[in-house]
Amino acid sequence: MSFDAWTLFAVFWVVFVTTPGPNAVNCISNGMSLGFWRAMVGVLAILTQATLFLLLSAIGVTALIAASPSVFLIAKLIGAAFLIYLGVRGWRNATRPTPAVERPARHVYLHALAVAVINPKSVAGYLAAFSQFVEPSVPIWDQMLVIMPTALILTTLSYTGFTLLGVAMGQAAMKAVFNLWIRRLLAICFIVYGVLLGSTSVPDLEGAR
Secondary structure, three states: OOHHHHHHHHHHHHHHHHOOOHHHHHHHHHHHHHOHHHHHHHHHHHHHHHHHHHHHHHOOHHHHHHHOHHHHHHHHHHHHHHHHHHHHHHHHHOOOOOOOOOOOHHHHHHHHHHHHHOOHHHHHHHHHHHHHHOOOOOOHHHHHHHHHHHHHHHHHHHHHHHHHHHHHHHHHHOOOOHHHHHHHHHHHHHHHHHHHHHOOOOOOHHHHO
16 A cells, blocks of 8 residues: 555544544443543444454455445444434433443443444445555555554544543533533434434445445
């Protein structure tokens, strides 16, 4: 991969992982309720998803999924329903005090992994990255030696930042009435993302090539 291609890819990935979405909302929510180090388990789950999707993109599986309208539709509806469920549950629980019982790290990890994996828009994002920035004349696995570290480092920095934002918001809000409204705002974000996800059209593969 040339330096110019890497630069374009890095800029694209920064925008891709810093644009607020379900992963960012989940990181903020975890930071508010769990504290920094325990919330970082959720970031680890996002990195697991990123690694998986990068590898799948390299072998063309995500392109195959995006090319199948029926598979994409099923994944889209499941993901939308799950995000709306999280939003409704978060809204209902906003008036309740944060539970004193700690959530097991396994639960935090699996929850964050589910939020990351079920979003079909991630498929389109990873597909776009590979269709636009990978050089056909260079062996794909040689390029992956550059792509994967770049993507994973930028992903880590982005979602660690969202987690720190949640920690800061939690420390400020837990002492004030704004805690209720912050938790409700995060719940609304999940619902909005679910509705938007449900209305997502099938990616245009011809236009991405």
